[in-house]
Amino acid sequence: MADRRLQVFHAVAKHGSFTRAAETLYMTQPAVTFQIKQLEEQFNTRLLDRGHGRVTLTPAGDIVFAYAERILGLSDEMETRIAELTDELTGVLTIGTSQTIAGYWLPMLLDKFMKKHPRVIPRVFVANSENIENRVAAHELDVGLVEKQASDPALECTLACQDELLVIVAQGHELAAASSFKASDLQGHPFIDRDPGAAIRALAEDFFRANGVPPESLNRRAELGSLPSILHLVKQGLGFAIVAKAALNDYNNRGLVGISLEPRLFSSLNVLVPKDRFRSRLHSTFAEFAVSMFTNMERVEGPPAEVVAHSDTANPSTHS
Template sequence: MADRKLQVFYAVAKHGSFTRAAETLYMTQPAVTFQIKQLEEQFNIRLLDRGHGRVTLTPAGEIVFAYAERILGLSDEMETRIAELTDELTGVITIGTSQTIAGYWLPQLLHKFMALHPRVIPRVFVANSENIENRVASHELDVGLVEKQSSDPTLECSLACQDELKVIVAHGHPLAEATSLKATDLQGHSFVDRDPGAAIRALAEDFFRRNGVPPENLNRRAELGSLPSILHLVKQGLGFAIVAKAALNDYNNRGLVGISLDPPLYSSLNVLVPKDRFRARLHSTFAEFAIKLFSSFERDADTPAEVVSVVESGENRAS
């Protein structure tokens, strides 16, 4: 309902980029440029300085940006309050999720939530946990599903459950027959690692460091941001990797051997929402639903499919 020119200006100023704003708003860059030109003509003053690969605000732009933030926030709140007069949830929710959650838990979560709320449109962004945390904190995403606990004071972080991390190797690998593995057992073997910023990488590095193996001494053969690529390389015998147990429950990964670490290592499944902003009922409802579903992973099931059936049966009884 807010003025489109104001929405576009706010996005450009927030991202410092016409290109990034266009991607966020699902517009073409020329359309974004046109909207900014229209707004500047409306006020008869330049609002943005363009140069050195970065867009910055002029003094007039600073004033417009401050008011735009307030106006757009009030507009969103008004629309949400009106929508909440009905029982049915509707609208777009932007969700950020880590690789493992996106691959093994999110499809089931979205399937169940959308069955209950068919007018909700989820818009999903997949990246490492650090990236997701930052984007929720900057209000670019409504909800974050990550494998690390956040200490950011602007975020509300709810720990839903834990998932064991396993060493995975291909059949025939020298470590494949082990029942458990210490940090020193892995030293010297080729390691297919996650990308910097990934929660599992940080947990693994801490595990090695606490157990006498400096992470810089590991024999890293690759660092990848794609979990499917990691699993593929391990299947081809390139080395070992450390992944969440959920990855081993996938039928496609039956060619891999999962081995517990000694001492055991766990990742946490957390739900992030901004603490310092008006929260729509849709955002709160989705976050609470995700926490409930994630909690059932640890309590009732070993696989996502089983988890969903547990939640479904519980909700059917409640209704």
């Protein structure tokens, strides 16, 4: 209900970029530029300075930005309060999720939630856990689903369940016959790693460091932000990787062997929401629904079983 020009201006000012604002608002860059031009014409003054690769506010822009934050916040709160007079949840829900969660956990969650609340429109953004955490804290996303505990004090982080992290290699690889791996067993072997900022990369680095292997000494052959790409390279015999058991199953583990670490290592599925934001019933309901669903799944299926696969028919099971 708020003026679209104010929404666009607020996004450009917040990100310091027309391109980033367009991505956030799901608009084209020319459309963003047009909205800003209209707003500047209305006030008959320049609101933004464009130069040196970044957009900054003029003195007039500072005033408009301060009022835009208040107006947009009140508009959101008003719409939410009116919507909550009815029993049916409605509206767009922006969700940020890591790749593993997007590939395995999220489809089940959205299926159940959308059947229960058919007028809700999920809008999903997939990135590494660090990126998601930052965007939820910045109020760019309503809810985050990540594989690590949040470090930002502005976020409320609830642990929903855990999943074991496994070393995976191609069948026939020299490491495939192992029953488990200590950190030192993997040192020197080619490693297909996740991209910086990924939760599983951080957990793996902590594991190696805690067990006497400096992460910088690992023989990294590649650093990839795409989980399917990692699994493909491992299948080709180019090295080992460390992935969540759920992801190994979800992306068809035929041709791959999953082996536990020693001591065993686990990732966690955490639900993030901002602490300091007016939280709509939609945001709270989805966050509570996600925590309840995953917690109940883990309780029903029990703790993760020891996973070591050696044969062509081996298929490590998912615990949660």
